[in-house]
Amino acid sequence: MSQVATPAKKRVELLFAAFLFLIGVLVLVDASQIHVTYSQADPVGPKTVPYLVAGLLMASAIALGVTVLRGNLAEGDEGEDVDLGQPTDWKTLLPLVGVFVLNIVLINWAGWVISGTLLFFGSVLALGGRRYVLTFLISLLLAVGSFYGFYLGLGIKLPAGILQGVL
Amino acid sequence: MDTLNLLMEGFASALTPINLLFAFLGVLLGTAVGVLPGIGPAMAIALLLPATYGMQTDAALIMFAGIYYGGMYGGSTTSILLNTPGESATVITAIEGHKMAKAGRAAQALATAAIGSFIAGTIGTALLVAFAPIVADFAVSMGAPSYMAIMLLALITVTAVLGSSKIRGFASLGLGLAIGLVGMDPVSGQNRLVFGFAPLADGLDIVVVAVAIFAIGEALWIAAHLRRTPVKTIPVGTPWMGRQDWKRSWKPWLRGTAYGFPFGALPAGGAEVPTFLSYVTEKKLSKHPEEFGHGAIEGVAGPEAANNASAAGTLTPMLTLGLPTNATAAVMLAFLVQKGIQPGPFLFDNEPDLLWTMIASLFIGNALLLLINLPLAPMWAKLLKIPRPYLYSGILFFATLGAFAVNLQATDLVLLLVIGALGFAMRRFGLPVLPLILGVIIGPRAEKQLRQTLQLSSGEVSGLFGEPLAVAIYVIIALVLLFPLILKLVRRLRGGSAPALVAPATGPLDGPGTLDAAAESDTAQEQDPDRAAHTVPQPAPQDEHRRKDQP
């Protein structure tokens, strides 16, 4: 992130503040559309708290925008395996999200065994793993193992999909 | 003696083979996630939430308690061997611990950390036994207005005191409260924030939110900034200590415990401040002050004890008031909510068996941890050889599996991705995660409490202040919120010389900000006092010489 110029960083953070504000507006509009009749048992009603939350969100969004303009920029969350010296690695991130979405699309039709295998296998590749055969076998083992583990151990039947009858 | 009887009953149920097995599983998992980079106890418990559907509540809670304590042990192992503290609580341990390891005293550093953690954990849990019933009795006597005030206090202290930026904290709290609003309002039956989208009408499943924020958001964030250089571990034999080490360790252990427990029990006390205070105290009291900065055993013994004692302290408000003050406690509370147990002042009254079994299992887990950590430390260090792609793919895989298994709905996975993306953005823009998760858990309960309180007072706002205790708590909230302003004013009046005088008194509020001043010899941390919370020291450069010119 340190390589990115400050004005660009500011713009992104202002965008995030705007996003927060928008959520606040969303909560506000949604609350205003609740039709409610006054009841003795519930003098507060379902609208009050959403209004407060909307206010909190919008106020903190505005305050965030002001501090960002004043130059108080965010620091990313640090961690053991996090190297903030590098900019966001979209080449890793986007394929990861892609694999995740693929899993959502496939999970009911193809079943968890297939979509889960692809999920793990694809994630490892996206993160830079290169031992294809080993990775594929581990993926398959995890997916099949969790399928039967959940079925036998917890009684939860994950979708078998097109492998219905085989598994 | 009633307490002792209850505790004995707790032991009886915690010592059944099945519960013992889960305690063992918990401490194993806990140590493993403590050692592994990128996974902490909060994420581990979140990932396991779905698997606990079919489990007995007490067995699952025992396992989670083991993970909670185990994470502390595992974290100190990596701090000492790799200088990569996984949590802010073990930052201080790394200062002296890693120096000791480099000087060939890794075995002693690990031993003093493990034994100190055991002693502090045991004393801390004993203090929990002593205090929890008292606090619980007191909590039951509180009326709705006071309880409402205490929930607000928890939300606001965690938001305003912890973390580096209050504004970002409140933004995070707002997001959490908004997530908590989604679904049908239980009082009026009205849909809120549902947008005509049927799956939202039941509200966002707390499991899905916890997994998304703690696992998906974190894994994506790490993947986007993955460190790609391996570190070298320091070879280590079985931990042991000589007579001299024992002599130098036992007092720091006890002093660290004395710091840790009360700070852990305070809302927003956390583990950073007591570990830091313990470090400074030991440095001052040591007969070998010259060793500090070069691997002084007191500097490992004290903070490690403080760290574990604060973990026990944190359980006091969680179990007696239903107020979690760290992420792991928050996820455990989410588990109780999911099991249909209302956390709150009546928890001790309603579920005495469950709680005493859990507390007894804390003693057992602590002893198990000593057993598996002392002789097996070298084995745990081997976990670090797992290639990162497998580690983070595993997190994504099990997060997906778990969130899907809750309702077997693909839409849950969409929500998982969306909230996970939010978790990613929060880490990117410096929003702390804890206020959000607290907002999700406490928000709906606070709303219910608010409506109940005002119903009793027939809509009069003054009903909120109907009890002296409630008023006192609102005063504390006001002080917490106004404190920075007062501080600024004082500084201005004293003409800028004040900070040095004020700083010691403001320990808990300035938090790790003051930490840097004293850790002067080490760790190139941020020096900006406002923003230095939760920074992790970079591993010492080990690659100075990469290449040599041809001679």
Added chain:
Amino acid sequence: MSIVVGYIPSPAGEAALDRAVLEARRAGCTLVVVNSSRGDAPVDDRLIDARQFNELEARLAGEDIDFWIERFPQGGDAAAEVLRVAEARRAELIVIGLRKRSAVGKFLMGSTAQRIILQATCPVLSLKAPDHL
């Protein structure tokens, strides 16, 4: 011309290094030591750290040969790095250490040694650790 040795701190790696030093002295050419890690695990003991680097350097300096140490903390796989360096340095010989591996292990992980032997354009000398001899 040069001699390239794939080095990891293990008995087989040491054996390969010892032999490579002999060969380099006999041929009177530069010895290139290659040490690499994929950098994908938080900890990798095959990568030499600063202390081991200095020890290695001191040791080779006492051997009266020209040498050069290549260390890749974020390399590709070891075989690719060794082959690449051998190509770039126009190696006349590659020296590698072998470790024992079961047939299944070889199928799963592939074999660094096998790839080097099959793909190298120069002779490859492979050694086992002394206790396997």
